[in-house]
Amino acid sequence: MERFLGKKIYGQKVAIEGQELKHLKVKRIKAGELLEVLTQEGWFLCKFEGFQKDLGICQIVERIEYTPRFPxxxxxxxxxxxxxxxxxxxxxxxxxxxxxxxxxxxxxxxxxxxxxxxxxxxxxxxxxxxxxxxxxxxxxxxxxxxxxxxxxxxxxxxxxxxxxxxxxxxxxxxxxxxxxxxxxxxxxxxxxxxxxxxxxxxxxxxxxxxxxxxxxxxxxxxxxxxxxxx
Ligand code: SAM
The missing domain is CATH 3.40.1280.10 (SPOUT methyltransferase, trefoil knot domain)
Structure with a gap:
């Protein structure tokens, strides 16, 4: 699954912007596709909804849990x-x-x-x-x-x-x-x-x-x- 860097979470949505938006376009991600998005609050499984002006809008499906590695x-x-x-x-x-x-x-x-x-x-x-x-x-x-x-x-x-x-x-x-x-x-x-x-x-x-x-x-x-x- 493709992975992207998001920024802030707005309610149940994450916006992808800047350089990452370019990657989203280059990879020809289509509405409905599932993505993994890293935000300041951790990783989320998201469904891509589409573009709005200079943003790629994703709907959060669920938080991705993970266990930190040791040592x-x-x-x-x-x-x-x-x-x-x-x-x-x-x-x-x-x-x-x-x-x-x-x-x-x-x-x-x-x-x-x-x-x-x-x-x-x-x-x-x-x-x-x-x-x-x-x-x-x-x-x-x-x-x-x-x-x-x-x-x-x-x-x-x-x-x-x-x-x-x-x-x-x-x-x-x-x-x-x-x-x-x-x-x-x-x-x-x-x-x-x-x-x-x-x-x-x-x-x-x-x-x-x-x-x-x-x-x-x-x-x-x-x-x-x-x-x-x-
Ligand atoms: N100028 C040094 C010389 O002539 O032997 C070589 C330094 S090496 C390029 C840079 C660093 O990599 C070393 O200080 C060390 O921390 C690490 N290093 C490189 N090879 C190593 C080895 N075989 N065992 C342990 N440390 C190594």
Missing amino acids: TITLYQCTPVHLKTMEDVIVGVSQAGAHRLVPVISERSFRDKKTILEKLPRWEKLSLESLKQCGRREPLIVDHPVELSKLETTSDLNLVLDNYQEGLKIKDLRLEGVKSISLVVGPEGGFSSKEVQMLKDKGFIALRLEPYTYRLEAASLVAVAILTNL
């Missing part, structure tokens, strides 16, 4: 020096099932916080587009940037992906009872040894993916995909 994975991604790479990270880990992405400023990352903040609307848009494509129910949350030195072990399992160390291997991980995972991934130039030590001192466990070194966008995608499938 939730928060990806702390050190911002790539080539900032555009963050877009590949977002699209990848959104499909793979990460719950939240936090851009992290580290020694070797892109470090201009103002520019990162300016990118957030674009990254949130990509997260929503990816949700439509891959079928997940909740969008990947894209959070405000934080400094690596401020990270704390707030999850049940706290991992730092490190290609230099002999860390834990995926096959050693046990996720029974784990409801939340934090995963820290480095920028193109990796972490400094001081940074890795600082994270370990805070309780992050180093995890190594075998057998080679991945580009950062591949490392985050592979790690999230494996963790969601364990």
Whole structure:
């Protein structure tokens, strides 16, 4: 079934507008067709009624219930020096099932916080587009940037992906009872040894993916995909 992003609910109706209206037209959705529509109040199964001026009008049939996925994975991604790479990270880990992405400023990352903040609307848009494509129910949350030195072990399992160390291997991980995972991934130039030590001192466990070194966008995608499938 086709999926669309709606905005507000008016009584028993949802309006589709803007870019989404264009998609509705391109896909030649006809009156009477059933659609899944995401609104600020969640997902609804809707029947498309037709166009009114600049709106596509849908009649709500029922709310779509879903159970959130566990463990939730928060990806702390050190911002790539080539900032555009963050877009590949977002699209990848959104499909793979990460719950939240936090851009992290580290020694070797892109470090201009103002520019990162300016990118957030674009990254949130990509997260929503990816949700439509891959079928997940909740969008990947894209959070405000934080400094690596401020990270704390707030999850049940706290991992730092490190290609230099002999860390834990995926096959050693046990996720029974784990409801939340934090995963820290480095920028193109990796972490400094001081940074890795600082994270370990805070309780992050180093995890190594075998057998080679991945580009950062591949490392985050592979790690999230494996963790969601364990
Ligand atoms: N410049 C680093 C080097 O020369 O080894 C490579 C950094 S890698 C491109 C970027 C990040 O991806 C790393 O900091 C790490 O977080 C993650 N990464 C890539 N391959 C990995 C692996 N095999 N195991 C664990 N982490 C990996």
